[in-house]
Amino acid sequence: MRFTPINPKIDSIPKADYVEVVDLWEASVRATHHFLPESDIQFFKPLILNQYLDHVDLSCLRDQAGKIAGFLGVTDGKIEMLFIHPAARGQGVGKRLLLHAVQDLGAREVDVNEQNEQAVGFYHHLGFSTISRSPVDGMGKPYPLLHMTYSL
Numbered sequence: 001m002r003f004t005p006i007n008p009k010i011d012s013i014p015k016a017d018y019v020e021v022v023d024l025w026e027a028s029v030r031a032t033h034h035f036l037p038e039s040d041i042q043f044f045k046p047l048i049l050n051q052y053l054d055h056v057d058l059s060c061l062r063d064q065a066g067k068i069a070g071f072l073g074v075t076d077g078k079i080e081m082l083f084i085h086p087a088a089r090g091q092g093v094g095k096r097l098l099l100h101a102v103q104d105l106g107a108r109e110v111d112v113n114e115q116n117e118q119a120v121g122f123y124h125h126l127g128f129s130t131i132s133r134s135p136v137d138g139m140g141k142p143y144p145l146l147h148m149t150y151s152l
Contacts, residue, residue: 003063003065003067003069003085003087003088003091004065004067005063006061006062006069006091006092006093006096007061007063008061008096009061010060010096011059011060011061012058012059012060013053013059013060013071017068018053019049020068021048021053021060021071022048022049022053024068025045025048025081026041027086028084028086029083030086031089032116032118033115034115035113035115040141052080053073056073056074056080056081057073057074057105058073059071059072059074059100059101059105060097061093061096061097063088068085069088069091070083070084070085070088070093070094070097071083072097072101074101074107077107078107078108078110079107079110082094082101098122099126102127102150107150108149108150109148109149109150110123110128111134111138111145111146112145112146112148113146114133114146115143120146127150127151128148128149128150128151129148129151130146130147130148131147131148132146133145133146133147
């Protein structure tokens with residue numbers, strides 16, 4: 001999939017776009033979460049579609065054709081989701097969404113899979129610091145989380 005130039009306007013995500021969001025989530029996870037087995041990707045996919053998306057304030061950046069290039073989910077000052085389509089990486093989508101979360105939505109916290117080194121570096125580069133670590137994720141799975149806070 002190729003994206004046309006990214007529209008700089010932050011957009012909301014209606015429920016009608018949830019399937020596109022989950023497809024983007026899966027593509028992003030497959031590109032960055034090499035530590036996840038297929039069974040866990042399939043485990044999380046329906047949870048995201050049927051539960052998680054309804055519990056966050058969703059924002060996205062779309063390309064000029066209207067396709068979602070990246071999305072963000074924030075709840076109570078915490079970034080719960082930030083995923084970029086692999087074809088849109090390196091175009092400033094993640095940075096723009098993160099700045100929206102911090103500047104416009106007041107997000108100051110994020111949990112990041114320690115094994116996703118690209119994401120850890122991304123958050124450190126944009127002003128987040130690791131404050132603690134958990135040996136398992138929120139579901140009790142053996143994926144250590146780094147608890148980070150915005151420090152700029």
